[in-house]
Amino acid sequence: MTERTSLPTPLKILFGNISAKNSPAHIRWALKEYGDLMSQGNAQGIVDLFAPDGVLLDPVGSQERRGKDLFDFYQGSFDAMGGFIEMRLDGEVRIAGDYGAAAYIARMTIDGQDVMVETLDVMKFDENGKFASTHAYWGPPNVKAGRKPEKLR
Known part of the structure; x- marks a missing residue:
């Protein structure tokens, strides 16, 4: 992926008031890491991505x-789901200021049934690079039959 070093003038005007305390590289890393930790079943690692007062709506x-x-x-x-939830990015991480949004495909086994969930997660980052808030957008229309999940090692 190539980063733009110069935006066209109309976009500079549009983005002129957006400031960020976190680099795009850090936000990309954190959203990929979140998916990797889910795929490993590492609850403590996920919690460590959150600010002490971070909020989750999922x-x-x-x-x-x-x-x-x-x-x-x-x-x-x-x-409840076999020790982990396979969670892979589905496209590029979107970034605006201290916000990152990522589409994920999550695969899990629930009561012996393999399912896939299409989710869109939006994270707001605090000044320390931690998740101040995480909002996961998904519902019954996004749950489908799926293949067996694979654990990331």
Whole structure:
């Protein structure tokens, strides 16, 4: 992927008021790392990506989770789904200021059934490069039959 060093003038005007404390490279890394940690079943590694007061809505509209609830949510999900959820980026990470958005394809086994979930996750980053908030957009229309998930090592 090639980074633009110069934007056309109309885009410079559009983006002129957007500031960022985090580099695009860091945001890309963090969203890829999130998927990799999900694919490893590493609940603590995922929690470590969050700010101490970071908030998770997964899916959007569900109960807000933070602090110890984050670990319990991720570990409980892994325990219920064979120890991990294969989660791969589906396209490029989108970045605007301190926000990153990523489409993922998640594959898991639930009660012996292999399923695929198409999700769009939007993360806001704090000044320390941690997730201040994570909003996962997905619902019943995004859940489909899928192939067996593969654990990342």
